[in-house]
Amino acid sequence: MLQAKADWYWYFDEQTQTLRLNMSDFVFESACKAKKLKPDAKITRPFSIEDNQVYCDYYHMVIQQLDVSEAMAVQIALNAVAQQCYTLEEQPKSWFFITQKQIKRDLFEQVVLIQSPLETGIFLILETLNDCAKVMLLSQHMQLTETKQLKQFEAIKVMTNRFAPLVPQSSPRHYQNRA
Known part of the structure; x- marks a missing residue:
């Protein structure tokens, strides 16, 4: 380190x-x-x-x-x-992302998947408050709409019901990052 x-x-x-x-x-x-x-x-x-x-x-x-x-x-x-x-606080922009099934996520898991209608991205949870979280994109980029894109390491605030676990619960803990 x-x-x-x-x-x-x-x-x-x-x-x-x-x-x-x-x-x-x-x-x-x-x-x-x-x-x-x-x-x-x-x-x-x-x-x-x-x-x-x-x-x-x-x-x-x-x-x-x-x-x-x-x-x-x-x-x-x-x-x-x-x-x-x-960085400044911002309002959630959850409308860019698809609501996920209520899959039980490990409380200690800080890396999650979030899906837009066009792509799925890997995100790091930076902070959580109530049902929202500030997350940072780890993938190289993520297309949110036809005209809007997030770049690697940009942050956005979203509702936590958009999160999916990084790995299925029956899979090993580690994941080969595409970032």
Whole structure:
């Protein structure tokens, strides 16, 4: 696992309109859209102890639930931190997705499938409140309608009745990720 260092810091790059993390040796560009960032996300700030805790939690969860490389797990975890901590709250956009049968989902499962009329995507649950959840797309992209698409690591809020388990309950826990 890539360990956070004291000199890591978040900053907003005006030229590319992206939230980035300077990691000493290289710069990580998040998938957060500029228009969805909280106003204070555009202020340079250190990669905090809280950010590191969220990063570690997501990293370990991703490694346990998906068959991905370490580099991909780091990329997923850092995008999850950015999406969870630095983006604005938004209203659910559940109309893009198909309601699922009430299949009992493992309460500890953080990776789920969500289906639009055109495609099924793999999503990471970032936070849940009542019957809604903020989720981040792990698949390369997902077509929502003929004209609207989500890109990898973009977040959207949906009703939890759109979730399907990543693997059928009788199958093994690990899944070869298409992300």
